[in-house]
């Protein structure tokens with residue numbers, strides 16, 4: 001995914017109309033901006049959602065088996081978020097499904113909410129499986145201690161259109177120890193809002209300092225899509 005795409009998830013940049021989080025191209029208008037964005041309005045399984053913890057169905061979910069390792073990475077500011085494109089070779093196995101980590105990026109506040117509460121920040125780790133399906137792991141951040149794993153990028157966050165090259169970054173260092181999670185089907189949270197995305201939201205949160213948050217918010221004060229209806233979906237949780 002090239003840094004110049006200007007869209008966190010763009011598969012086909014040529015078809016993308018300008019969109020934003022506020023103003024006349026905000027989420028309420030995404031479906032009208034481009035025919036390709038029809039799912040933003042019509043799909044019944046859109047993301048993000050609120051996770052009602054008591055309503056989540058306990059299930060023997062497959063473990064999230066992360067094989068992330070240190071390597072080079074590019075940090076890009078694409079006009080919608082700050083996105084990290086690590087070198088190839090990081091994978092996530094969930095049962096029989098294996099996906100390659102394409103990129104991870106951030107939203108403030110968190111797009112997913114838990115019991116109605118949005119966290120200050122979320123990281124979305126986007127994987128693509130051999131079947132072409134996307135599988136996203138969400139890691140919620142609460143305000144607290146300085147996050148050492150984020151420090152190399154959050155001390156030098158690139159401005160829009162700019163790129164920061166990291167010689168050595170291990171996305172695994174961002175992950176908490178406990179990988180139990182909430183699972184549901186959803187969509188991209190940005191146009192074209194394509195559904196069929198497997199979502200896994202980690203129960204354990206990470207911490208980020210007030211200073212680190214404010215560094216991100218200097219670039220993006222708000223880049224979260226509103227909560228979408230759950231409709232008939234069931235959220236499962238590791239038992």
Ligand SMILES: [Zn+2]
Pocket residue numbers: 008105106107124189
């Ligand atoms: Zn995202």
